Amino acid sequence: MHIPDGLMDPLVAAAGWIIALSALAVITRRLDRRMDDRRLPLMALLAAGVFVAQMINFPVGGGTSGHLVGAALAAILLGPAAGMAVMMVILAIQCLLFGDGGITALGLNFLNMGVIGCLAGYYVFRAFPVRYRNAGIFAASWLAVFLGAAACAAELAASSIISGGDFGIAPFIAFPSMMIFYAIIGVGEAIITTGILAFLAHVAPGMLDMPGARSTSGSNDKDEVAPDA
Amino acid sequence: MPERRHLKAIGALLAAFAAGLALFFLFSSSMGDGLDRTMENAGVEDGDPVYKAPFDYGGNYPAALAMGMLGFFIVLAAAYLVGRLAGKRGK
Numbered sequence: 001m002h003i004p005d006g007l008m009d010p011l012v013a014a015a016g017w018i019i020a021l022s023a024l025a026v027i028t029r030r031l032d033r034r035m036d037d038r039r040l041p042l043m044a045l046l047a048a049g050v051f052v053a054q055m056i057n058f059p060v061g062g063g064t065s066g067h068l069v070g071a072a073l074a075a076i077l078l079g080p081a082a083g084m085a086v087m088m089v090i091l092a093i094q095c096l097l098f099g100d101g102g103i104t105a106l107g108l109n110f111l112n113m114g115v116i117g118c119l120a121g122y123y124v125f126r127a128f129p130v131r132y133r134n135a136g137i138f139a140a141s142w143l144a145v146f147l148g149a150a151a152c153a154a155e156l157a158a159s160s161i162i163s164g165g166d167f168g169i170a171p172f173i174a175f176p177s178m179m180i181f182y183a184i185i186g187v188g189e190a191i192i193t194t195g196i197l198a199f200l201a202h203v204a205p206g207m208l209d210m211p212g213a214r215s216t217s218g219s220n221d222k223d224e225v226a227p228d229a
Numbered sequence: 230m231p232e233r234r235h236l237k238a239i240g241a242l243l244a245a246f247a248a249g250l251a252l253f254f255l256f257s258s259s260m261g262d263g264l265d266r267t268m269e270n271a272g273v274e275d276g277d278p279v280y281k282a283p284f285d286y287g288g289n290y291p292a293a294l295a296m297g298m299l300g301f302f303i304v305l306a307a308a309y310l311v312g313r314l315a316g317k318r319g320k
Contacts, residue, residue: 004275004278007276035315035316036316040312041309043312044309048300048302052246052301055253055296056249062266063261065262066263067262085312089304089311099278100286173270177263196242203241
């Protein structure tokens with residue numbers, strides 16, 4: 001879902017940058033107040049792990065593939081602000097070093113995969129009771145991808161309308177196509193994210209008791225409050 | 230020590246990545262993702278990049294594995310630095 005250069009109308013791309021920079025300003029303030037040095041190694045390793053996981057595309061049928069976005073995974077483990085910081089680092093390095101996603105579209109890519117992905121992933125996960133933790137992870141990670149794709153479709157449609165068809169994609173193609181593809185790709189994201197978190201809960205249960213995550217014990221509400229929420 | 234367990238868990242996931250990358254080249258390296266397919270359906274092609282990145286992900290397994298490792302360490306260092314700076318500013 002990395003938007004390349006030249007696809008979006010410049011006005012839409014600029015709006016993406018403005019929203020992304022505003023979100024970064026908020027994230028920076030929250031991290032300044034709440035960053036715990038003990039979470040640093042996890043944050044760095046998770047960022048690096050999500051980067052490599054994003055390189056693997058899995059087939060979803062019909063000659064289409066998808067890859068893990070990882071926003072819900074990062075937000076569930078670290079909290080939304082640190083999750084967004086992780087996604088910004090990944091997206092910036094993918095763009096600047098590997099040419100994955102255009103530099104003019106970096107703001108929109110961060111909005112779709114970082115901001116929307118982390119907020120949807122984190123708050124949907126937290127809305128589920130502890131005893132339905134895996135269902136919560138599944139729903140959160142699917143919605144994180146699906147809502148990000150919906151935003152991308154809206155950006156494509158807005159670009160097409162603003163530019164009179166010179167940029168973007170007409171709404172009647174952008175919305176159904178993006179929604180259908182990412183509804184399916186989101187299932188892959190949900191299976192992988194639920195699998196990874198179930199694996200981590202098994203081999204390193206403390207990891208799921210990090211401040212961004214819901215307590216595995218399910219008995220202490222204070223453990224469930226994320227400091228950067 | 231929980232941190233060591235975390236490192237081992239991430240290490241196991243990275244080993245799974247190396248295996249998954251091989252499967253990617255077997256099954257899906259030629260397939261576009263949902264946005265690529267939407268662009269195809271609309272007859273839209275990638276525009277010229279405004280900025281030319283120094284690397285790409287590589288077109289075969291060894292190159293992609295090397296790029297994955299390079300990216301892994303760069304992202305690791307960058308994320309650590311971002312977190313460190315945020316922590317210092319907050320103190």
